Amino acid sequence: MPTSVVLGTGHCVPERIVTNDDLARLFDTSDAWIRERTGIEQRRWVPDEGGTGGSDLATEAARTALQAAGLGPADVDMIVYATLSPDHFFPGDGCFLQAKLDVPAGVPALDVRNQCSGFLYGLAVTDSFIRSGSYQHVLLVGAEVHSTGLDRSNLGRDVTVLFGDGAAAVVLGANDSGDGRGILATELHADGRHAKVLWTDAPSCVDRGRMTVEQIQARRHFAEMSGRRVFKHAIECMPAALHSVLGKCGLAVADIDLLITHQANLRICEAVQKQLGLRDDQVFNNIMRYGNTTAASIPLALDECVRAGRIRRGSIVAFASFGAGFTWGAAVLRW
Numbered sequence: 001m002p003t004s005v006v007l008g009t010g011h012c013v014p015e016r017i018v019t020n021d022d023l024a025r026l027f028d029t030s031d032a033w034i035r036e037r038t039g040i041e042q043r044r045w046v047p048d049e050g051g052t053g054g055s056d057l058a059t060e061a062a063r064t065a066l067q068a069a070g071l072g073p074a075d076v077d078m079i080v081y082a083t084l085s086p087d088h089f090f091p092g093d094g095c096f097l098q099a100k101l102d103v104p105a106g107v108p109a110l111d112v113r114n115q116c117s118g119f120l121y122g123l124a125v126t127d128s129f130i131r132s133g134s135y136q137h138v139l140l141v142g143a144e145v146h147s148t149g150l151d152r153s154n155l156g157r158d159v160t161v162l163f164g165d166g167a168a169a170v171v172l173g174a175n176d177s178g179d180g181r182g183i184l185a186t187e188l189h190a191d192g193r194h195a196k197v198l199w200t201d202a203p204s205c206v207d208r209g210r211m212t213v214e215q216i217q218a219r220r221h222f223a224e225m226s227g228r229r230v231f232k233h234a235i236e237c238m239p240a241a242l243h244s245v246l247g248k249c250g251l252a253v254a255d256i257d258l259l260i261t262h263q264a265n266l267r268i269c270e271a272v273q274k275q276l277g278l279r280d281d282q283v284f285n286n287i288m289r290y291g292n293t294t295a296a297s298i299p300l301a302l303d304e305c306v307r308a309g310r311i312r313r314g315s316i317v318a319f320a321s322f323g324a325g326f327t328w329g330a331a332v333l334r335w
């Protein structure tokens with residue numbers, strides 16, 4: 001049976017940098033508060049005049065990833081697209097990306113809606129398709145435009161400081177060589193009892209007209225979050241998933257050359273690192289520069305590591321994520 005190897009990576013973020021001081025001009029917050037609680041120093045936002053969707057950023061990220069893989073759009077035989085901020089209610093962003101990138105008609109495009117765990121859910125699905133022999137070259141993308149949906153008033157400041165826009169892509173292909181490289185194990189989880197701990201109520205198909213004036217006035221179209229509950233579960237679930245997924249492939253925490261956790265909050269990443277007893281050189285964080293880019297955060301960090309030469313052939317690379325749903329998961333690869 002083939003394994004799934006990463007053939008190329010890429011990312012794309014908007015040019016516009018929004019610093020903590022910029023946010024402090026919009027609502028009551030401060031650079032010191034944001035840095036201390038989240039580690040974030042700046043994030044990227046698409047232009048306020050609109051017109052840029054996640055699929056636009058994804059298209060650029062995908063082009064770079066395909067180039068790194070030495071492939072072109074015509075070589076892609078499946079698209080898997082993870083996002084919580086699709087360009088439109090429907091159809092899925094995978095179809096918009098397919099058209100913008102010129103991936104041939106007929107190639108399937110699957111959208112994954114698992115928020116911060118979207119990339120890992122997409123990775124697990126991709127791995128299954130490749131190992132079963134169904135597809136040879138899968139383009140897996142995580143992309144978000146959060147900035148258009150952030151409450152830029154005092155009422156939304158706890159959420160707004162966290163999120164940034166960005167996209168990243170990974171091209172995965174089948175490895176039949178038997179050299180032991182590729183995805184070694186993945187593991188996914190969800191607990192829907194916490195679905196409304198971090199969620200956006202509107203627009204909603206439950207309500208006639210899908211969005212009412214009252215909902216907008218009550219700011220129900222902005223994300224709501226119990227930050228402390230997210231924090232608590234994240235630092236429990238990610239280490240547990242990592243121990244479990246490492247156990248599945250006969251590895252231990254000490255074998256990890258590089259851990260990339262979902263970049264939700266630097267304090268969460270640090271707490272996970274501490275619990276696992278990993279050294280600084282075994283982890284990578286870039287939330288300081290991008291904020292939380294949700295489905296894009298793990299592949300964006302991965303692409304930076306690849307380009308900085310932090311991952312070598314044979315390296316053991318681990319991922320862990322946690323987010324709304326709650327959903328969480330982990331994966332281990334031999335690079």
Ligand code: ACO
Pocket residue numbers: 028029030033034037038115116157158159161162198225226227228230231264265268292294322323324
């Ligand atoms: N600037 C200044 N003050 C703020 C801000 C802000 N941006 N936001 C909240 N405050 C205030 C609150 O109003 C509160 O004031 P009070 O004491 O007068 O009532 C005070 O700061 C403390 O608020 P808490 O919410 O208790 O602050 P906490 O220490 O929990 O930090 C934070 C909040 C940073 C959101 C933290 O809970 C967190 O990071 N949790 C995890 C959230 C997360 O990672 N979410 C995304 C993951 S899932 C996904 O990616 C989809």
